[in-house]
Structures are given as structure tokens and as C-alpha cells.
Amino acid sequence: xxxxxxxxxxxxxxxxxxxKVTDLLIEDGRVKAIGNDLAADDAEVFDAGGLVVAPGFIDxxxxxxxxxxxxxxxxxxxxxxxxxxxxxxxxxMPNTRPVNDNASLTxxxxxxxQEAGLARVYPIGAITRGSEGTELAEMADLKAAGAIAVSDDxxxxxxxxxxxxxxxxxxxxGLVVVDHCQxxxxxxxxxxxxxxxxxxxxxxxxxxAAEESHIARDIMLCELTGARVHIxxxxxxxxxxxxxxxxxxxxxxxxxxxxxxxxxxDAAVVGFDTNTKMNPPLRTEEDRMALIEAARDGLVDAIxxxxxxxxxxxxxxxxxxxxxxxxxxxxxxxxxxxxxHHTNGVxxxxxxxxxxxxxxxxxxxxxxxxxxxxxxxxTIFDPEREWTVEPQQFxxxxxxxxxxxxxLRGQVVTTFVAGSEVFRVQ
Amino acid sequence: MAFNRKDLLGIRELxxxxxxxxxxxxxxxxxxxxxxxxxxxxxxxxxxxxxFFESSTRTRTSFEIAAKRLSADSINISASTSSxxxxxxxxxxxxxxxxxxxxxxVIRHPSPGVPYQLARLIDASIINGGDGAHEHPxxxxxxxxxxxxxxxxxxxxxxxxxxxxxxxxxxRSNTHLLTKLGAQVRIAGPRPLIPPDYESxxxxxxxxxxxxxxxxxxIEGADVVMMLRIQRERMSEAFFPSLKEYxxxxxxxxxxxxxxxxxxxxxxxxxMNRGVEISSDVADGxxxxxxxxxxxxxxxxxxxxxxxxxxxxx
Numbered sequence: 001x002x003x004x005x006x007x008x009x010x011x012x013x014x015x016x017x018x019x020k021v022t023d024l025l026i027e028d029g030r031v032k033a034i035g036n037d038l039a040a041d042d043a044e045v046f047d048a049g050g051l052v053v054a055p056g057f058i059d060x061x062x063x064x065x066x067x068x069x070x071x072x073x074x075x076x077x078x079x080x081x082x083x084x085x086x087x088x089x090x091x092x093m094p095n096t097r098p099v100n101d102n103a104s105l106t107x108x109x110x111x112x113x114q115e116a117g118l119a120r121v122y123p124i125g126a127i128t129r130g131s132e133g134t135e136l137a138e139m140a141d142l143k144a145a146g147a148i149a150v151s152d153d154x155x156x157x158x159x160x161x162x163x164x165x166x167x168x169x170x171x172x173x174g175l176v177v178v179d180h181c182q183x184x185x186x187x188x189x190x191x192x193x194x195x196x197x198x199x200x201x202x203x204x205x206x207x208x209a210a211e212e213s214h215i216a217r218d219i220m221l222c223e224l225t226g227a228r229v230h231i232x233x234x235x236x237x238x239x240x241x242x243x244x245x246x247x248x249x250x251x252x253x254x255x256x257x258x259x260x261x262x263x264x265x266d267a268a269v270v271g272f273d274t275n276t277k278m279n280p281p282l283r284t285e286e287d288r289m290a291l292i293e294a295a296r297d298g299l300v301d302a303i304x305x306x307x308x309x310x311x312x313x314x315x316x317x318x319x320x321x322x323x324x325x326x327x328x329x330x331x332x333x334x335x336x337x338x339x340x341h342h343t344n345g346v347x348x349x350x351x352x353x354x355x356x357x358x359x360x361x362x363x364x365x366x367x368x369x370x371x372x373x374x375x376x377x378x379t380i381f382d383p384e385r386e387w388t389v390e391p392q393q394f395x396x397x398x399x400x401x402x403x404x405x406x407x408l409r410g411q412v413v414t415t416f417v418a419g420s421e422v423f424r425v426q
Numbered sequence: 427m428a429f430n431r432k433d434l435l436g437i438r439e440l441x442x443x444x445x446x447x448x449x450x451x452x453x454x455x456x457x458x459x460x461x462x463x464x465x466x467x468x469x470x471x472x473x474x475x476x477x478f479f480e481s482s483t484r485t486r487t488s489f490e491i492a493a494k495r496l497s498a499d500s501i502n503i504s505a506s507t508s509s510x511x512x513x514x515x516x517x518x519x520x521x522x523x524x525x526x527x528x529x530x531x532v533i534r535h536p537s538p539g540v541p542y543q544l545a546r547l548i549d550a551s552i553i554n555g556g557d558g559a560h561e562h563p564x565x566x567x568x569x570x571x572x573x574x575x576x577x578x579x580x581x582x583x584x585x586x587x588x589x590x591x592x593x594x595x596x597x598r599s600n601t602h603l604l605t606k607l608g609a610q611v612r613i614a615g616p617r618p619l620i621p622p623d624y625e626s627x628x629x630x631x632x633x634x635x636x637x638x639x640x641x642x643x644x645i646e647g648a649d650v651v652m653m654l655r656i657q658r659e660r661m662s663e664a665f666f667p668s669l670k671e672y673x674x675x676x677x678x679x680x681x682x683x684x685x686x687x688x689x690x691x692x693x694x695x696x697x698m699n700r701g702v703e704i705s706s707d708v709a710d711g712x713x714x715x716x717x718x719x720x721x722x723x724x725x726x727x728x729x730x731x732x733x734x735x736x737x738x739x740x
Contacts, residue, residue: 201621202557272542
């Protein structure tokens with residue numbers, strides 16, 4: 001019998017409202033017990049003194065690029081980056097080449113993830129065929145093959161009638177609809193937040209209205225259809241307010257925020273570093289603080305990375321020509337702890353909740369808990385350890401991060417998936 | 427004061443002292459352009475590359491003449507497309523330019539920020555010859571030179587800048603420069619052509635920069651009226667209803683010019699759309715300094731080349 005005893009760590013498991021220094025016993029890949037002074041004669045012992053023991057993190061929003069763009073990332077390298085960042089489960093967006101809009105592709109992704117044997121990979125299927133926004137993808141078939149949600153992320157579904165029918169159909173099949181909310185006519189040609197900085201730099205802006213009007217539409221369609229809707233990567237104070245009102249009315253709306261949006265503002269674009277180009281764009285300090293406040297007060301369900309690997313050559317272009325997106329799996333915890341917890345006083349259990357129980361609830365995923373009997377996906381981190389971000393050391397194939405050289409406080413120490421150690425910091 | 431920069435990328439980064447140094451240096455170089463033999467050996471042995479990704483006869487020729495009058499070797503390279511459409515990265519472009527061992531590179535590019543990106547990768551001095559809708563520092567400097575020459579000062583002047591502000595690098599650079607030197611800048615044009623939060627782009631926003639709803643409000647009492655080109659190529663984007671309506675609402679006519687100060691001067695960075703943003707009788711009238719701007723451009727660019735690559739040991 002395979003046993004692991006994690007002793008003396010600060011166990012934070014928001015799913016069970018646990019926050020105390022205690023022991024965790026894992027047996028045959030599952031949580032066997034949580035309690036003081038646990039003993040198991042034949043168990044391997046991990047001394048977690050001074051460390052936080054949490055459920056394995058879940059990332060609702062990553063781009064793994066396989067199939068089609070393996071030079072940027074593969075399922076295996078993405079999964080390696082995930083566990084290095086403490087993520088034991090990641091949800092893979094369907095904008096691969098070809099788009100994951102069919103069961104065979106979903107099964108391929110699942111099998112590649114199993115081969116890698118690192119993080120659990122949950123494919124997200126497309127809402128529409130080819131993510132072209134016109135015909136619905138075969139959602140039931142996608143679900144049967146392993147898809148856990150549907151999204152046309154990166155290509156917002158602009159046709160409201162198509163979106164309505166997608167929500168109606170997804171509801172029947174128990175799938176969450178994840179939307180990248182952006183009116184692409186309002187945002188056409190935009191490469192950064194519209195405002196003072198875009199005017200200074202002469203770069204075309206993306207207004208807040210482009211995001212907020214689309215969120216408002218989705219909330220109305222959510223009310224109309226009763227579907228579960230997850231709003232990806234909120235970036236504005238107005239977007240937060242819209243979700244707040246929807247939740248207050250009891251609508252089944254969930255949301256995520258990303259570390260780059262709560263750590264940075266559009267001021268970072270001055271200097272034209274293309275690692276500050278993402279979609280939605282970095283917004284203003286007012287927006288950033290609204291995200292932090294929403295993280296603190298419980299509105300936000302999940303911290304998601306929107307991990308978007310791009311090859312160095314692709315980012316080494318003119319700012320307006322470079323692709324959108326930054327990676328984030330390996331910096332998420334450090335940025336979240338540094339910005340939310342250490343700098344802005346967001347409670348540690350709340351940060352852990354947005355990385356574990358919150359995302360699990362949003363997509364009805366197993367995991368995000370250390371409940372007895374649950375799979376022993378465990379992330380152990382040091383909330384105080386300081387480290388410097390060195391992108392060239394990442395497990396990810398790509399290095400397009402805006403956090404290179406940042407000094408962060410908080411680092412993953414070791415990650416277990418089903419009781420097996422899949423990562424340990426050097 | 428010494429001018430210690432490697433590059434000239436934008437007006438926004440420059441101090442008042444640096445701007446004044448450039449303008450003062452240009453004054454001494456203007457005299458060379460009046461001589462029968464318009465050539466001095468100051469930059470002999472230096473190489474200047476004019477690397478233009480957009481067509482521009484005026485700016486490119488001005489830089490070429492400036493370099494030649496200082497005895498530098500001047501080479502023109504033009505590219506009709508950006509690096510990405512050629513399958514090349516900016517780093518590749520930079521490496522190729524570096525391999526030619528130039529002393530200065532004047533770059534014009536349709537994408538904002540390219541001079542800044544290249545300046546980090548290349549040892550040679552980079553001069554921004556216009557980057558998208560971002561900055562056109564040498565144009566602003568020659569405009570300021572022309573204003574100072576005519577008015578004897580810039581501080582306290584009221585300068586109206588009218589037209590397509592959204593797409594204008596000239597408007598941005600002039601706004602920075604003129605407000606830094608103490609002028610009041612008034613902006614006017616159709617609202618869709620005024621970029622968001624324009625009022626906030628200068629540090630001192632008290633009343634140094636005003637955005638006016640109507641052209642008349644901008645021109646009223648102005649000492650300088652600077653008209654910008656309407657970019658016909660963007661007409662399909664529905665920024666305003668028609669050229670006819672634009673010329674009626676925002677065109678500079680002799681009648682509108684009467685609203686300005688009695689000794690007001692008229693400027694335009696060119697090329698002009700006669701009859702659209704400016705009537706011919708204004709463009710060719712006795713208040714127009716449009717050709718003087720072109721003339722002064724050579725002296726200002728000579729000064730910039732000298733300060734960046736020729737002033738060692740001075």
C-alpha cells in the first residue's frame with residue numbers, strides 16, 4: 001500500500017472551511033485522513049512545517065497549442081508547466097489547429113495528457129464548428145469524449161441568436177458555456193486599452209464598452225435560457241459590476257480574473273514590449289483595483305491564467321502586429337500571493353479558494369478539495385519564499401511573460417497528482 | 427547644455443533644455459543653407475541610413491540633404507511592407523541594419539513604437555522619422571523652430587491644431603513640444619477624429635491643452651493655426667460624413683482666419699488637400715509659412731544628426 005504523510009503544514013482547504021496546522025495522510029492516491037498527530041508506520045513522511053498544504057490548483061483557462069502549433073507548446077510541456085505552477089488540473093481551450101470541435105480531437109487531447117502523466121487535462125470543446133460563430137458544434141458528442149465545457153475563446157460569438165441557441169443546447173447537456181466577451185466590431189483593430197496611454201502611444205484602443213456590452217448581452221441570454229455561463233478574463237470595473245448584479249439576481253453566472261490583469265495596467269505598454277499585449281488588454285489602475293476588490297469580497301470564482309504561449313519570434317514584431325497573449329502557469333501563484341495577499345491584504349484562504357474550490361464549482365470538476373476519499377491532488381507552497389522570475393527556466397516551451405525579472409513572494413514547493421509527486425522545486 | 431542621448435525617439439521624453447539645445451543648434455546650421463557652397467565637413471566618414479517603411483518624399487529628402495550638407499554618407503532604403511509580412515522579425519531587421527555598421531538610422535514605420543523597439547537592439551543612433559500615429563519629433567521641432575523664428579518665442583502663444591488628430595503623429599509631437607515650452611495648444615476636429623482622453627496626454631493639463639468642440643473656438647485669438655491633412659485613405663471608416671461637410675465645418679478659410687490674432691501665422695506639415703482642410707488663398711497667402719517649414723526642416727535635421735553622432739569631444 002502506497003502511503004504519504006504530510007506533517008505539520010498549514011492545511012487550507014476552502015471546500016471544507018479548513019485552515020489549521022495539521023497532518024494529511026494519503027493512501028493509494030486518495031486522501032485518507034486529515035488530523036493532528038496522524039501516524040502511519042510505513043508511510044513516506046513529508047515535513048510541511050512552515051508551508052501551506054492546499055488542494056491541487058485548477059486552471060479553467062489555458063491554451064496548449066497541440067495539435068497544430070506544437071512549436072509553441074505541447075500538451076506535455078503545458079502539463080509540465082502546470083504542475084510547476086501548482087496546477088494539478090487544467091482546462092484546455094479549443095483554439096488549436098484544427099479547432100477542437102469534434103469528439104476525435106477531444107479524445108486525442110485526453111490521451112496525450114494521459115501519456116504525459118502530469119496534470120489532469122480537461123478539454124473544452126468549441127461552441128461552434130471551427131469557432132466560426134455560425135453552426136453549433138456537436139456538444140453532446142464532445143462531452144461524451146471528455147469535454148467539460150464549451151467555448152469559442154479568442155473568437156467571441158458575435159451572433160446573438162447563435163449564442164442563444166448554444167446556451168439552450170448546452171443547458172440540456174449540462175455544459176457550461178464559457179465566453180470571451182468582446183464586441184469585435186467595437187474592438188476592431190484595437191491592440192491595447194483605449195484611453196490616455198493608447199492616445200499617447202498612437203496605438204488603437206479597445207474600449208471597456210467592447211467588453212462590457214458583450215457581457216451584458218451574455219447575462220441577458222443567461223437569464224433567457226437558464227444556461228450556466230462563465231465569463232472569462234474580466235478586465236474592467238464595469239464588467240465586475242455587471243457580474244455582481246447578475247449574481248445578486250441569482251443567475252448562474254461565474255467568472256474568472258487573470259494574474260496579469262490584477263497585477264498590471266496599461267502603463268506597462270509604454271516602451272512597446274509585446275509581452276504586455278493581451279486580449280482583453282491591460283486596463284487602468286481603477287479597473288485593476290476593482291478586480292482586486294472583487295477577489296477579496298468573494299465575487300470572483302476563479303483565478304485563471306489564460307496561459308497563451310507564443311514563440312519568441314512571433315512576439316518580436318511591431319506592437320500592432322504581434323499576437324495577443326502571455327503565459328502564466330508558472331507565475332500565477334507567485335503573482336497572486338504577491339499582489340493579492342502580501343500587497344493588498346486578500347486573505348490567504350480566499351486566494352486558495354480561487355485556485356481550488358472556486359474553479360471546481362464553476363465547471364463541476366472533481367478536485368479542488370482535500371475531502372477524505374477525494375483524489376490526492378495536493379499543492380504545497382511557501383507563501384513567504386521570494387524568488388525571481390526567469391522565463392528561460394520555465395517548463396513551458398514559450399517565454400512570453402510580462403513578469404520576467406519580477407521579484408515574487410510565494411512559490412510552489414511540490415505538487416502531487418493522485419498522491420504521486422509530479423513536481424518539486426529545485 | 428550637452429545633448430547626451432543615443433537616440434531621438436519622441437518629444438515626450440525630451441526636457442525643455444534638450445529641445446532648446448536642438449533649436450539653438452539648428453539656428454547656427456540654418457546659416458549653412460544660405461551659403462553658395464552648402465556643405466561642411468562635420469560628419470565626414472559617418473553613415474546615415476534612411477529606412478522608410480512608408481513613402482515620404484518630404485521627410486526622407488530633408489534628412490538626405492541634411493546628411494549630405496554635413497558630409498555624411500546617406501543611404502536610402504525603402505520597404506513597402508512591415509517586417510511581419512515579409513516573414514521577418516524586427517530582431518532580424520535590426521541585425522541586418524546593424525551589419526551595415528551605420529552611425530545613425532532614420533526610421534519611418536506605420537507601426538507605433540518601432541523606433542523604440544529597434545533602439546533597444548541597435549548600437550547606432552535611431553531617429554524617429556514618424557511611427558504610425560505616435561510621434562514625429564523632427565516635424566514638431568521644425569515647426570517649433572519656425573514659430574520661434576517668426577514670433578521670437580513660444581511661451582505664451584496660443585496654437586490651434588485642427589484636423590485628423592486621431593491619426594496624426596504630428597499633432598501628438600507638437601502637443602508635447604509646444605506645451606512643454608509654455609504655449610497653449612487648442613485642438614479641434616470632428617469628435618471621432620479626436621482620440622479619447624486627449625486632454626490628459628500632457629503633464630500639466632491645467633489649461634495648457636484644450637479640446638474645442640468647434641474650429642472657431644480653437645482659432646479665436648490664436649497666434650498660430652496649424653492645419654493637418656485629412657487622410658482620405660481612411661474615409662471608409664465613417665469618421666465623418668463627407669469631404670464636402672468636412673470642408674464646410676472644419677476647413678480653414680480666409681473668413682475663419684479673421685478670428686485669429688491679427689499677426690497669426692498658418693502652418694501645415696503637408697501634403698495638403700487644397701479645398702478640404704485649407705483653402706488655396708490661405709495656403710498661398712502672406713500668413714502661410716508652409717514652405718518655410720520645409721526650408722527649416724533641413725537645418726533642424728542637420729542639428730539633430732550633429733547632436734547625436736557628430737558632437738563627440740565638443
